[in-house]
Amino acid sequence: MIGGGSGGVRCARMAARLGVRVACIESRFWGGTCVNVGCVPKKLYAIGSAFSTSVARARGFGWEVQEPSLRWEHLQAAVHKEVNRLSGVYDNILDSAGVTRLWGKASLAGKHKVEVDGRVITAQFIVIATGAHSRIPNLPGIEHTITSDGFFAMQNKPARAIVIGGGYIAVELASILAAAGSEVTILYRGETVLRGFDDEVREHLQGVLQARGIRILTHAQVASIDKAESGYRVTFAPDAGVHGVAIEADCVINATGRTPNSASLNLGAAEIEPDGSGAISVDEHFRTSTPNIFAVGDVLHRMQLTPVALAEGMYVAHYLFGKKAPAPIQYGCVASTVFSQPQVASVGLTEQACMVRGRKFRVYRSRFTPMQQVFANRQEKTFLKMLVDDASDVVLGIHIIGDDAGEIMQGFAAAMVCGATKAQLDATIGIHPTIAEELVTMREVSETVDPLS
Secondary structure (H helix, E strand, C coil): CECCCHHHHHHHHHHHHCCCCCEEEECCCCCHHHHHHCHHHHHHHHHHHHHHHHHHHHHHCCCCCCCCCCCHHHHHHHHHHHHHHHHHHHHHHHHHHCCEEEECCEEECCCCEEEECCEEEECCCEEECCCEEECCCCCCCHHHCECHHHHCCCCCCCCEEEEECCCHHHHHHHHHHHHHCCEEEEEECCCCCCCCCCHHHHHHHHHHHHHCCCEEEECCCEEEEEEECCEEEEEECCCCCCCCCEEEECEEEECCCEEECCCCCCHHHHCCCCCCCCCECCCCCCECCCCCEEECHHHECCCCCHHHHHHHHHHHHHHHHCCCCCCCCCHHHCCEEECCCCEEEEEECCHHHHHHHCCCEEEEEEEECCHHHCCCCCCCCEEEEEEEECCCCEEEEEEEEECCHHHHHHHHHHHHHCCCEHHHHHCCCCCCCCCHHHHHCCCCCCEEECCCC
């Protein structure tokens, strides 16, 4: 097993439990990106920064509270302590399962050989689970930026921050800093943040982020980043389409996507050719072009989500060593949450994907002010959207923007895996008063769309 992150550890542990002799190789930290510089610290920072919003809302409910001020160094220390604890848990998980842990940089030395810092190990099967890293664009002065890794190592909260990018990492980090009191600007070369999500969801979130004080400059093509008298200066390309030539900040965060960790694996030694992005291609069983070598997780060109990597690792372990074939992973019903503020949760198809299917579908929408905001000075609308196949009544997609959207979505994702229909949701008695009940009380069709008409 090459890689000690979520997918690698799950696969190694399950294989060991099935009676296989397993070695797991890691060169950076046990637990991978998610535990150390991804999901876990990000969520903790999001929780910590969001208390500023809670305090503001509390005033409307009669609480007399002072203006909040976040001690960034205190939050950082608490997060690092929890991250170190969880990373240690991964050590214990592997040790208790009987997996041999090896520390070092691994590369392929053949179809059945792995080299670890000069030591060659042979194996019947090899599983690659090396994850991904932040993409570094070829820009003059890019060395003046930090990535999400550097964000979690920041000793002080910047007064002014620029975030380059418009994906989920960009809006999550921008949300954290804005809630913590920083002046934040997002530079995005597209029109609306969160490319790939439902267009209405993207537009709604962008409006809320701007209402919360985040400046979003679209069609912003960055030409260079330079050291300024106080901080850093980001200069735009002449045709960037934004007002002004440059802007300055104390911190510039590069959040322009992620690249699979495959460049140092010497894949050619095993006759494996990655695609242009560095991703490894696999079949439905996660087998590469070399029959005894498999790959799971973010090193693939599929869904870069921790639960997906866990499921893929589990699948490979049972496919290779289990007593019966594992069930295929249903990628079409994988729920995800962007931990922006507010959260964005989605499962299934977007409206744009429904159009591509070419089949008639119904759209249900709801916008309302949730109870926790009714007394707030600045009210935000929660937005829910459901897409339903018109012929079969099967729910095709659900999208939510609002508080605890991720917690709400998990149960509806399970319903979609089971093939839930709109009629079945309509027959479900809601919990009142909640945001979630809206998804079982949507009765009025907002519109019916026939892509072929």
